Amino acid sequence: MPLITIGELTLELQHKGIKNLHINVLPPDGRVRVSAPASLSETAIRMAVARRLPWIRQQQTHFQAQPRQSERQMCSGETHYLWGRGYRLEVIPVEGAHSVKLQGGWIRLRVPAHYDAAKREALLLSWYRQLLRQRLPILIAKWQALLKVTPSFVGIKRMKTLWGSCKTDTARIWINLELVKKPPECLEFIVVHELIHLLERKHNQRFIALMDLHLPNWREHREKLNKMPLAFNRWGY
CATH class of the missing domain: 3.30.2010.10 (Metalloproteases ("zincins"), catalytic domain)
Structure with missing residues (x-):
């Protein structure tokens, strides 16, 4: 999947046959995936992502702070x-x-x-x-x-x-x-x-x-x- 960088943020970009741009911050580490209409230019995508940067950072902070289990070994006592x-x-x-x-x-x-x-x-x-x-x-x-x-x-x-x-x-x-x-x-x-x-x-x-x-x-x-x-x-x- 193509990657683009906006400042310090690297995100995955996929073009789809959709009408609107969607920005998703994914667990567990807050990586960012953008789904964009095929007709939308990279400049327009960058502008849209830039406007949502505060929200993206907030979601990433949430994932980083969320407790998580260690890898399960499937042994007694876990x-x-x-x-x-x-x-x-x-x-x-x-x-x-x-x-x-x-x-x-x-x-x-x-x-x-x-x-x-x-x-x-x-x-x-x-x-x-x-x-x-x-x-x-x-x-x-x-x-x-x-x-x-x-x-x-x-x-x-x-x-x-x-x-x-x-x-x-x-x-x-x-x-x-x-x-x-x-x-x-x-x-x-x-x-x-x-x-x-x-x-x-x-x-x-x-x-x-x-x-x-x-x-x-x-x-x-x-x-x-x-x-x-x-x-x-x-x-x-």
Whole structure:
């Protein structure tokens, strides 16, 4: 992806078949990606970015200050999160079938002794996905009835820069698997946020008014989500 430099700021630039310029500051380190209409000149792009520099710096400072976990080794004693609470991991070698169970303050991971960290992590993620699949349809059913909208598809996947996404032209919604680690109200906030995009595509005053109407304390949930530790990820892509 082409890079351009504005002062001390280096950003990624991609031209797309879009009408408006979009500036995104991405976790975990605050790198900047600009999506611009194909017809927009580099001079115009530079001017637009320059006008947003204070906001860009503010977002980068936020990411740099946000706590984050170290790389997970998937060994006994590590802390892993579920619904906003930290649990200690216990890895138990077994000869039979593998399993993951929540018992007291522990996530007990029973796996064959030859399983390496990657296989242990895959098993834990599968368990996380199962738990989110149990809770997500309940929230979707609740809020699609209240909002009178019907998504064509709701899926779960790991996303590196978004908690959720909504493709309004197809009504397809994706929810980030990482939300299973956050407090339940954070998941509900993202569900409502994405469903309201089926009523209003942009983050404009109408969108905010709809959020205020249906989930008056959404700002508190957003703040809580933003303060939670970021998972360790190999973010380059």
